[in-house]
Amino acid sequence: MQLVLGLHNLRPQHRGCVATIGNFDGVHRGHQAILGRLRERALELGVPSCVVIFEPQPREFFAPDTAPARLARLRDKLQLLADAGVDRVLCLAFNQRLCKLSAAEFVDTILVDGLGVQHLEVGDDFRFGCDRVGDFDFLQQAGQMQGFTVEAAQTVELDGVRISSTKVRDALASADFSLAERLLGRPFQIAGRVLHGQKLARQLGTPTANIQLKRRRVPLTGVYLASVEIDGKTWPGVANIGVRPTVAGDGSAHLEVHLLDFAGDLYGRRLNVAFHHKLRDEQRFASLEALKTAINADVAAARAFWLGQPLKKSLK
Ligand SMILES: Cc1cc2nc3c(=O)[nH]c(=O)nc-3n(C[C@H](O)[C@H](O)[C@H](O)COP(=O)(O)O)c2cc1C
Numbered sequence: 273m274q275l276v277l278g279l280h281n282l283r284p285q286h287r288g289c290v291a292t293i294g295n296f297d298g299v300h301r302g303h304q305a306i307l308g309r310l311r312e313r314a315l316e317l318g319v320p321s322c323v324v325i326f327e328p329q330p331r332e333f334f335a336p337d338t339a340p341a342r343l344a345r346l347r348d349k350l351q352l353l354a355d356a357g358v359d360r361v362l363c364l365a366f367n368q369r370l371c372k373l374s375a376a377e378f379v380d381t382i383l384v385d386g387l388g389v390q391h392l393e394v395g396d397d398f399r400f401g402c403d404r405v406g407d408f409d410f411l412q413q414a415g416q417m418q419g420f421t422v423e424a425a426q427t428v429e430l431d432g433v434r435i436s437s438t439k440v441r442d443a444l445a446s447a448d449f450s451l452a453e454r455l456l457g458r459p460f461q462i463a464g465r466v467l468h469g470q471k472l473a474r475q476l477g478t479p480t481a482n483i484q485l486k487r488r489r490v491p492l493t494g495v496y497l498a499s500v501e502i503d504g505k506t507w508p509g510v511a512n513i514g515v516r517p518t519v520a521g522d523g524s525a526h527l528e529v530h531l532l533d534f535a536g537d538l539y540g541r542r543l544n545v546a547f548h549h550k551l552r553d554e555q556r557f558a559s560l561e562a563l564k565t566a567i568n569a570d571v572a573a574a575r576a577f578w579l580g581q582p583l584k585k586s587l588k
């Protein structure tokens with residue numbers, strides 16, 4: 273999959289494609305349906321498929337303090353889009369200039385002049401352009417005049433409710449991982465590289481892999497039953513995601529995972545942590561001894577859970 277960063281990096285050879293536009297945070301089943309349709313149309317027309325995304329996402333630009341936590345970092349979104357068979361991603365900087373483009377200017381500059389779009393696939397609720405004035409009807413009219421077709425993808429629902437990134441966030445916030453999995457079409461995971469921690473965890477008796485989050489906000493906090501696949505084998509464990517109030521960290525969110533009975537060096541590796549069940553909220557303990565007792569209880573709960581229950585399909 274090819275990544276084009278910014279409109280100014282589009283070249284004449286990039287013109288001619290089928291495209292879709294949106295945040296695609298989490299690449300959930302609604303997104304997957306659009307991407308599937310996009311792939312079909314690309315094959316029919318013999319042109320590449322292109323997904324137009326924004327960095328930052330529009331809500332992060334307009335309201336950086338209240339925008340919701342992302343389900344996936346950009347790097348993971350790109351991987352999920354590549355896995356869905358997307359040929360090209362055009363990542364546009366969402367800035368003062370872009371947010372002021374009218375719907376007509378957006379179509380002319382980006383879709384027609386930039387991408388030479390032949391077909392556009394969007395959700396029926398898709399809105400774009402300054403003040404979100406552009407909608408499906410607007411696009412269809414523009415397409416008739418400028419020579420591209422537009423299709424509204426069928427809404428994908430689960431139990432009568434439209435699937436959205438917001439619904440996935442809600443499911444995570446209420447620790448309903450089975451719902452999150454049904455909305456996403458895969459277990460919810462956070463990926464990152466293992467860094468060196470404060471080496472306190474060893475003293476606490478439970479070595480942990482400290483995973484770099486590289487994000488301001490995370491969509492879940494607390495102590496969870498989790499699992500990680502390493503070299504084709506799934507290791508169950510416990511994960512803590514939070515600010516570690518007992519040891520007074522730097523205030524930023526950390527993800528740490530202790531894998532049951534795992535012995536090995538994970539430093540520098542990229543791990544995908546899958547979340548399955550919430551054990552408790554993160555707490556501030558009065559002493560390291562009290563924290564140690566709590567973590568031991570978490571580990572015991574995890575052991576009982578994984579022993580007592582047949583491993584789920586996703587946990588080979
Ligand atoms: C299962 C688990 C539960 C944890 N729960 C808490 C908690 O409730 N409160 C807290 O301050 N830190 C909690 N932690 C984080 C510990 O403070 C952290 O592992 C310890 O500071 C070691 O950090 P280090 O890996 O950087 O050495 C938890 C860690 C694990 C693995």
Ligand SMILES: Nc1ncnc2c1ncn2[C@@H]1O[C@H](COP(=O)(O)OP(=O)(O)OP(=O)(O)O)[C@@H](O)[C@H]1O
Nearest residue numbers: 294295296302394395398426427428435436437438
């Ligand atoms: N359940 C769905 N069924 C069909 N199309 C969808 C569905 N969800 C999103 N889309 C479409 O996918 C494209 C990208 O959607 P986008 O990520 O911007 O919104 P979203 O998933 O609804 O997220 P949010 O909850 O943040 O609004 C848009 O064209 C949108 O209309």
